[in-house]
């Protein structure tokens with residue numbers, strides 16, 4: 001069993017006064033596009049967000065063939081890694097791909113490959129350049145959730161903090177490009193980046 005955990009509990013401060021998760025990307029709310037791209041390679045979808053976001057996000061799935069499950073932050077604004085912990089605690093599958101809601105070009109072929117690479121390990125984490133792509137990575141649910149909790153308990157909310165407790169596989173750019181596109185990691189933070197993404201989708 002495989003799950004997708006989509007992270008949406010941020011405040012979109014660089015985006016402006018709207019929640020980027022549900023911003024209209026050429027007719028489709030961004031989070032819906034992300035989930036639609038992941039759906040073919042997973043059995044379960046969990047969305048992590050704040051309580052005040054649920055109605056708008058649920059609306060984005062009103063005509064979807066399934067109902068996503070919500071894992072609502074108990075305390076908001078504790079950072080993305082706290083959101084991963086909360087979300088993974090709601091996941092039933094043994095492995096979950098964690099994807100930020102602002103990655104509209106997430107490539108299902110890459111995600112499928114990450115699931116394969118994670119088998120037998122605690123995680124498969126892409127590192128296409130000097131940075132770990134922790135918000136587009138596959139984790140073993142029962143390893144990552146407690147690793148996040150331990151890091152939070154010791155006051156370390158850095159998104160890479162749980163990795164210290166994991167036996168992870170690191171996936172480089174060549175491996176990603178062999179199965180899909182590095183565009184999978186593009187993320188939308190500003191209105192300008194959103195317009196660029198929209199133009200690219202219109203040209204698809």
Ligand SMILES: Nc1nc2c(ncn2[C@@H]2O[C@H](COP(=O)(O)OP(=O)(O)OP(=O)(O)O)[C@@H](O)[C@H]2O)c(=O)[nH]1
Pocket residue numbers: 007008009010011012013014015048049050073076077078079080082083084099100101102135187189
């Ligand atoms: N649960 C939870 N998720 C978060 C939090 N902060 C960010 N995220 C999520 O983590 C992912 C990456 O974060 P950013 O790209 O910085 O998004 P953001 O925090 O909404 O945007 P900025 O305010 O512009 O930084 C996004 O999917 C966010 O929804 C948080 O405090 N709690």
Ligand SMILES: [Mg+2]
Pocket residue numbers: 100102187188189
């Ligand atoms: Mg981002």
